[in-house]
Amino acid sequence: MEVLKSRLIVRPRDVDATTAFYRDTLGLAVEREFPGGTVFFLGHGSLEVSGRGDAGSSPDLVLWLQVRDLAGTLAGLKARGLEPVRDAQREPWGLDEAWIADPDGTRIVLVEVPEGHPIRVDTR
Template identity: 90%
Template sequence: MEVLKSRLLIRPRDVEATTAFYRDTLGLAVEREFPGGTVFFLGHGSVEVSGRGEAGASPDLVLWLQVRDLAGTLAELEANGLTPVRDAQREPWGLDEAWIADPDGTRIVLVEVPEGHPIRTDTR
């Protein structure tokens, strides 16, 4: 299978609140908008907020976002009114992670790969 593009679709209970969260609180760039939905850039992927869900977040779904500066990102998000679910800490596998959640409770893991970690690459 050859994958040309990918994105995660989120069906929130409140489309407007969740769209505002990804656009305004997280500050994600809009890839495209269409009636009933918005697609946001996520580095090499995308997340689409569209439709209406009923069940809310699943504890089995986690959005993993790598950032360059975890402390700076958390400070920016806190200035936008977001309180982390769990503050940053170094995990046993060597990554620095903090947890946040969208309005439906979808867990989002913010990850910084520290200097010297085997997966650290600069893809600019």
Template identity: 70%
Template sequence: MDVLSSRVLIHPKDPEVSTAFYRDTLGLAIDKEFPGGTVFFLGHGSLEIVGKGETGPSPDVALWLQVRDLPATLEELKAKGLTADRDARREPWGLDEAWISDPDGTRIVLVEVPEKHPLRTDPR
């Protein structure tokens, strides 16, 4: 298999509310819009809000979003009225993580890779 591109698709209960959340609350940049959907940039991937879902999210699925500064990101989101589901903490595997949810309850893991962690490739 030769994968050229990838994206995660979310079928929200209310597409307008979810699109506004990812665009306005999280501040994700829009890659493309089309009738019935919006695609957002997610670093090396994409997130597509499309159609309308009925069943809601699974607790077995989460979005993993690496951010440069987790405390600053949480403060920015708090200023926009978003409360974290779980505050930031260092995990046993060495990453700093906090959890938030989208309007349908999809878990979003916000991750900061600490300075000395082997995953860290950007020295900033």
């Protein structure tokens, strides 16, 4: 199988609140909009917020977002009124991680790959 593009689709209980969270609070760039939905850029993939879900978040679903500057990202989110579920800390596997959640409670892991970590490919 050859994958040309990937997209995670979220069916929130409140599409307007969840769209505003990803657009305004997280500041994700909009890839495209269509009646009933918005697609956001997520690095090499996309996140679509559309439709309506009734079940809410699953603890089995985690959105992993790598950022260049975790401390700066958290400071910006806190300035917009978002309190992390868990502040940044160095994990046993060597990544710096903080946890936040969207309006439905979907856990979002913000990750910074420290210098010298084997998965770091961006040397800036």
